Amino acid sequence: MGKTLKLAILPAIALTFVAGDAFAATEWNVSTWGKRRAFTEHLHKIAELVEEKTGGEFTMNISYGGLSKNRENLDGISIGAFEMAQFCAGYHPDKNPTITVLELPFLGVNTLEEEVAVSHAIYDHPAAQKDLGRWNAKLLMTSPMPQYNVVGTGPAPSKLEDFEGKRIRATGGLGKAFETVGATPTSVTATEAYNAMESGVVDSVAFAQHAHLAFRTIDLADWWTANLNPGTVNCPIVVNTDAYEGLSEEHRAALDSSVDEAIEYYLANYGKLLDKWEGILAEKEVEKVSFSPEEIAKFEDKAAKGTREQWIKDMEAQGIPGQELYDTVQKTLKDMRGTN
Template sequence: MNALLKGSIGLTMLASSTVLAAAEELSLAHFVAPSHVVTASVVEPLAEGVKADSNGDLTIQVYPGGELGAGPMEQYVRAVQGVADITWGLAGYTSSQFPKSMIVEMPGAVPEGVTGYDMLWNAFDIHLKSEFPGTHPLALWISEPNVFIMKDHDVRSPDDLKGLRIRVSGSVSGALVEALGATPVQMPAGEMYNALQTGLIDGIVTGSSAINDFKLDEVANSYTVGAPLGHIMFYLVMNQGRYDGLSAEHKAILDKHTGRTLSQKGEEGWNAAAERTMESVRADSGNTVIDLTEEEIVPFKEVADRVREKLIADMGAQDVLDAMVAKN
């Protein structure tokens, strides 16, 4: 074999090994079923986008349903520890870590015409970044407005909540539920069904998309819409070291499909799922759906405003809220 041919073969083998070495597979873990709204709204657009733009050299392997760890409250630390490269979770499950970020969950904090994801990214660099140690956030967004999901209790006024046990996702909704006269019970979403079915709780405060995601329509029968109950904040984060270790090309591809771009897909996906879900709930004659009138909303709003103003004042975080709504 002549030297020229040997050299050509050597270069070909080197090029092949370089391509193989450049290929990256990222793991993405979450704790819900593949049918959950997070799949179509966030996971699939991200995975499909990076794969297409990298010609298959950057891929994402998804581990749903707690395959890499079942505890929903440990999602953030799993990314930090590298159990998964990317994890999805709810800020409220570890509320003490995200006090400023969770301002977007407060009732009345999101002005009309402003999106939750824009509020979060508006304030991120200056005010919120420190709440995400060890990770590179890929998406930050909020759910559709929360509603009351009840079993055998109709809620038309705060008085209807007196003495009831209401499931909440975090400290913000917990403070509101307590101010409304009920007892907040914090638990992961996966436990809501059994808790409502067995009478451990009387109702739930969460976004209406959860009715379908967690089959709550099988155990709930009364729904109240229109009270200012805030929202739920979500994050999709990546291990910082894993992100830093990507090639410049792969970082650019990932950046293109994340940030506000992916956050918008998440928020719009949650809102669309909520709309479809409520149409189905209303179509079921076995359900009571209470659409509060403007007059009926007033006493809820009075309580909600007091809770929000106190939480902001106690945190000294008016500057954060101003940054979120781009008043600075």
């Protein structure tokens, strides 16, 4: 951001008087996009928990597109236009290069619990905190998503070569991965994906299951790749640093202590959606495509090593510890699994 002008930020604390007694009431505005869905349930849960813990003194107003466009949420945080926001790293990798390590293809993350662990390990890294600090943003929690898979129109692919020439909605590292097998990635936002697919701007879309439902790409799909699993997108929840530091000790404690419970609620809720996924495919008559282990290994070989090495090289050239960030992800996975 360089020397981006930071506007004066008004405290989100108003004094309310009840029966002659004064107490500090904190009201935060939260910016996300689309509509309420599995991807945003932890926002609603943390708002509920914080309000309960503070006896209604700390409340959050969650806005779906009314405060900012999804690609501009980090900018809004930087100037204090709102106190909390959700965004995805792949929407603007140049603004948040450190956390794009979490979008590299074939990282080896197998579960949502592992996705939470690696995300928060990176969020806790000094390089990531410095990176987001340029935007006056404090990383609070992740929005864990399963491995992305693809829905598309036309003949279903059965081997990697079938992606050659396809126009696919895939951002960040996923886009780079599909490029290696001849596809042409485009980074249209989630809210633009349905129209892009309907109009033929893209013929396939890479999303997690909740997004295929929420943004209705599943309604246009002829097929779904059940096991390609090339990676996922990382979408943090951040808070404006000045607003966070301006909280009373009690309100800050209520917020911090609610993160783990909000994530646990998110994971349980997302699990229910995954349980229903097979039925949804059958109901909508979407063909489920499974790739052979040989094809998946070929994809990983093409996409993973070269993309990872180039990412590390690019980061190191910017003075960012790319190798250390990548190693942090791998160490976290090993620690979780108890492997050496």
